[in-house]
Amino acid sequence: MRISALLGCGVIVLAGCGSMPVSGDVKAVDASQPGDSQVQVYAVAPREGAPPSEIVDGFLESMTSDDPAFATTRKYLSADARGTWRPGGGTTVLAQAPNRSGPLLHDEANRAARDKETTYTLTGEKVAEIDAQSSYRPLAPADYSQTLHLVREKVAEGKEEWRIDVVPDGLVLGQSDFRRLYRSVNKYFFATGLTDGRPTLVADPVYVRNRTDPVTRMDTATQTVRTLLAGPTNWLRPVADSRFPEGTALRKGVTALAPDDQNVLKVPLNGKADKVGRSACRMMAAQVLYTLRDLTSARVERVELEGGKGSLCALDADDASGFSADNGSDGADSQYFINDKGQVERILGATDGTEPVTGPLGTGTVPMGSVGVARDEERAAAVSAQGQSLYVSSLEADGELAAPLVTSTAKKAADRLSPPSWDGRGDLWVADRNPAGPRLLRLAGGTGEPQEVRVPGLDGARIEALRMSADGVRIALLLTKDGRTTLNIGRVERRGSSVVPKISVEDLRQAAPQLTDVTAISWSGRSRLVVVGKEEGGVQQVRYVQADGSTSGSGALPGVNQVQSVAAADDELLPLMAETEGDGIVKLSPGDNWQTVLKQGTSLVYPG
Structure with missing residues (x-):
C-alpha cells in the first residue's frame, strides 16, 4: 500500500506505507506530519491479492487524502457499500x-469462516465530532470503538478480493x-x-476543507x-x-470563487434571491463580506451579488462596518x-504611561477590586475591593459616586460579586456567587x-467568572463543580418584550474539555477566546x-509565569495583556515576546 504526498514541487512517498502486516496486530495509521497543511496526500487503489489488514489500512489512509469524490477510497468497499x-x-x-x-492467525476455531469474511475493530480516543453542518463539538476524551466487516467479493475477470461491506458513514x-x-x-x-433594532452580525464557526472538497469539488x-447559504448551525439558530x-444557493456548476484584480468578488446565486429588496440584499452582501474577509489571499473589498436574472446589489467593505457587533469607540481600545x-487607571498607548480615568472611579475614595469598561468607553462598572457592591460611573464627567446597583x-x-462584563449592546452583566442564592444578573x-438571568444547564455548578461577547448572544462562563473549574459557552436567548424581557442562557457546552482547571478567560476577536488553565x-x-471549543496547532502562546488574569481586544492586532504574580502587568504584541508594562496593577481589562 502506498500513498503519495505532494509538498511544494516535490513528490514523496510516505514512509511506512510500503508493506502491511497480515497478522492480527494493532497498528496506528497516520498519513501526515502533524500540522503540515501544505502536504497533499493522494490515495492509491488496493493492490491485487491484498489481505484484509491491508484493505483496512488502505481505506483508513485513503480517508486522509484529497481523493476526488473519494472514488479511490470507495474501491476498498464492496459494491453495495460503495453506493451507500x-x-x-x-x-x-x-x-491519534x-x-x-x-483476528489472530493462531485462532484456528474460526479459520474456515475467515476465508470468506472477517471483522476488524477500530479503536482510539475520541476528542471531537464534526456534524453534517460542519459544526465542531469538543468532547472529553472517551474511548472510541467501531467495527469494519470484510467479505470476499468477485471483481474484474471473476477474481475474488477482500472488500469492506459494513462501514459507518463519515x-x-x-x-x-x-x-x-x-x-x-x-x-x-x-x-x-435584540431590542435596539440595530442589525448585528454574529460569528458562527464551522470547518471546511483546506483545499478542494473531495465531494463537492469546491x-x-x-x-x-x-x-x-445553508443557514446557521443548530446551536446558533435559536438566536x-x-x-x-x-x-438560496450558488448557481449550478459554481466551484470556484475569487476576487478579481480590483478585489471585487462576484457571487452568482440561483433565482431564489431575485425578489429581495435593496436593504435585505445589502445585508446579504455584508454576510458574505464578513465571512470571506480573512479567508481569501486577497482581501475582498467589494461583494457583488448576482441572481438568476442578473445583478442584485453590491456592497463595499467600508459600508459593511455598520453591521459590526462591537458598538465601540472610534479609536483603538484602551487598557484599564x-x-x-x-x-x-488607563494605560496610555505606545508610551505605556498611565493616568487616572475621569470621574469618581479615578479619584474616588471607595477602593475597587475589579472593573469592566463599556465598549464605547464612556462608562465603567466596578466592584468594591471586598466584592460586595457594584457601581456604575461615567468616564467623561466628574461627580460623586452613585449608590451601588447590586449588593451581595x-x-x-470570594462568594460575592464576580468582575463585571459589558456586551456590545451596552448591557452590563455580573454574577453574585453567594452560596445562599447564586444569581446571574443583567442590567439593561x-x-x-x-x-x-436563568441558566438551566448549570447542574449544580457555580459561576466563578463571566465574559460577554460583543454580539450579546454568547457568554463565556467559568463554572466550578467538584473542585474543577471549566470553560463553558452559553447561548443568550431573549424572549418576551422590551418592557418585560425573559432572558436565559441555554445549551451550555464545554469549550476546552482538556483543561480541568481554568483560571482566566477573555474574548479575543469575534469568535475566539484566550484561556489560562491546566490539563x-x-x-x-x-x-x-x-468559540466552538476547537484549537489549532498554533493555539498555544509563549510561556509566562503565574498568570492571574488576561485581557484581549476585539481588534486582534492589539496586544494581549496579562496580569502575573511575579512580573506585574505584561503584554504580548503580534510576533513579539512578553514585555513588562507595569510592575503593579490588578483587574487589567480592555473594554467589554
Missing part, C-alpha cells in the same frame, strides 16, 4: 490516528490529519431577539459561501438568522486596571433594576480556543 457510504455524514476526530485490530481522522485537511472559518448571521471560499431567502489604591450579602469576599443599558496533572498554559 456517505463520507459527508460527519467526522470523528481521535487524539485509529488503531485497528483483527470519516474518522487523527487530530494531525484533521488539522491538515480542514480549517476553521466564521460564517456570519444576524442576531435575533475550493475553500466556495465551500464557505455554500455553508453560509441568529440569515437574510438570504430560504432555498486598578492601582494599589483601588482606583481605576455573602459572608466571604448598565442602569436600573438588575434582572436575574490534569499539567502546568499552566495560555492558549487560544475558538
Whole structure:
C-alpha cells in the first residue's frame, strides 16, 4: 500500500506505507506530519491479492487524502457499500490516528469462516465530532470503538478480493490529519431577539476543507459561501438568522470563487434571491463580506451579488462596518486596571504611561477590586475591593459616586460579586456567587433594576467568572463543580418584550474539555477566546480556543509565569495583556515576546 504526498514541487512517498502486516496486530495509521497543511496526500487503489489488514489500512489512509469524490477510497468497499457510504455524514476526530485490530492467525476455531469474511475493530480516543453542518463539538476524551466487516467479493475477470461491506458513514481522522485537511472559518448571521433594532452580525464557526472538497469539488471560499447559504448551525439558530431567502444557493456548476484584480468578488446565486429588496440584499452582501474577509489571499473589498436574472446589489467593505457587533469607540481600545489604591487607571498607548480615568472611579475614595469598561468607553462598572457592591460611573464627567446597583450579602469576599462584563449592546452583566442564592444578573443599558438571568444547564455548578461577547448572544462562563473549574459557552436567548424581557442562557457546552482547571478567560476577536488553565496533572498554559471549543496547532502562546488574569481586544492586532504574580502587568504584541508594562496593577481589562 502506498500513498503519495505532494509538498511544494516535490513528490514523496510516505514512509511506512510500503508493506502491511497480515497478522492480527494493532497498528496506528497516520498519513501526515502533524500540522503540515501544505502536504497533499493522494490515495492509491488496493493492490491485487491484498489481505484484509491491508484493505483496512488502505481505506483508513485513503480517508486522509484529497481523493476526488473519494472514488479511490470507495474501491476498498464492496459494491453495495460503495453506493451507500456517505463520507459527508460527519467526522470523528481521535487524539491519534485509529488503531485497528483483527483476528489472530493462531485462532484456528474460526479459520474456515475467515476465508470468506472477517471483522476488524477500530479503536482510539475520541476528542471531537464534526456534524453534517460542519459544526465542531469538543468532547472529553472517551474511548472510541467501531467495527469494519470484510467479505470476499468477485471483481474484474471473476477474481475474488477482500472488500469492506459494513462501514459507518463519515470519516474518522487523527487530530494531525484533521488539522491538515480542514480549517476553521466564521460564517456570519444576524442576531435575533435584540431590542435596539440595530442589525448585528454574529460569528458562527464551522470547518471546511483546506483545499478542494473531495465531494463537492469546491475550493475553500466556495465551500464557505455554500455553508453560509445553508443557514446557521443548530446551536446558533435559536438566536441568529440569515437574510438570504430560504432555498438560496450558488448557481449550478459554481466551484470556484475569487476576487478579481480590483478585489471585487462576484457571487452568482440561483433565482431564489431575485425578489429581495435593496436593504435585505445589502445585508446579504455584508454576510458574505464578513465571512470571506480573512479567508481569501486577497482581501475582498467589494461583494457583488448576482441572481438568476442578473445583478442584485453590491456592497463595499467600508459600508459593511455598520453591521459590526462591537458598538465601540472610534479609536483603538484602551487598557484599564486598578492601582494599589483601588482606583481605576488607563494605560496610555505606545508610551505605556498611565493616568487616572475621569470621574469618581479615578479619584474616588471607595477602593475597587475589579472593573469592566463599556465598549464605547464612556462608562465603567466596578466592584468594591471586598466584592460586595457594584457601581456604575461615567468616564467623561466628574461627580460623586452613585449608590451601588447590586449588593451581595455573602459572608466571604470570594462568594460575592464576580468582575463585571459589558456586551456590545451596552448591557452590563455580573454574577453574585453567594452560596445562599447564586444569581446571574443583567442590567439593561448598565442602569436600573438588575434582572436575574436563568441558566438551566448549570447542574449544580457555580459561576466563578463571566465574559460577554460583543454580539450579546454568547457568554463565556467559568463554572466550578467538584473542585474543577471549566470553560463553558452559553447561548443568550431573549424572549418576551422590551418592557418585560425573559432572558436565559441555554445549551451550555464545554469549550476546552482538556483543561480541568481554568483560571482566566477573555474574548479575543469575534469568535475566539484566550484561556489560562491546566490539563490534569499539567502546568499552566495560555492558549487560544475558538468559540466552538476547537484549537489549532498554533493555539498555544509563549510561556509566562503565574498568570492571574488576561485581557484581549476585539481588534486582534492589539496586544494581549496579562496580569502575573511575579512580573506585574505584561503584554504580548503580534510576533513579539512578553514585555513588562507595569510592575503593579490588578483587574487589567480592555473594554467589554
